[in-house]
Amino acid sequence: MIGLSDVSRDSDYANKIIDKADYISSNYENIFVIKNGTDLWPIFNNGLIYFRPTLTDGDSITLREAIFFGCQSIVSDVVPRPHGVSLFNLKEDNVLNKLDDMLEKIYVGN
Structure with a gap:
């Protein structure tokens, strides 16, 4: 499980982290990404x-x-x-x- 803090997409770095987490969760069934301030x-x-x-x-x-x-x-x-x-x-x-x-x-x- 990967938990991301409530990150805005206002920076290139934040976009890279969010995109990488989304890629990982879509390619590995045992990894979940929790984001958006959950x-x-x-x-x-x-x-x-x-x-x-x-x-x-x-x-x-x-x-x-x-x-x-x-x-x-x-x-x-x-x-x-x-x-x-x-x-x-x-x-x-x-x-x-x-x-x-x-x-x-x-x-x-x-």
């Missing part, structure tokens, strides 16, 4: 992992919602993050390994 918090109640690979960030409301609903979270370490999330560095860490490790802990319980 609330994500109901999904966190049943979600498996919240993944936030941002290069810049603030105090993310979405991350705090994921934590509140008990959704495991893997987030970039670009700013201080709340307790209880798994951090990664976009330049140094293998993010796929982190995701695999978290999925194994969820499914196997280790």
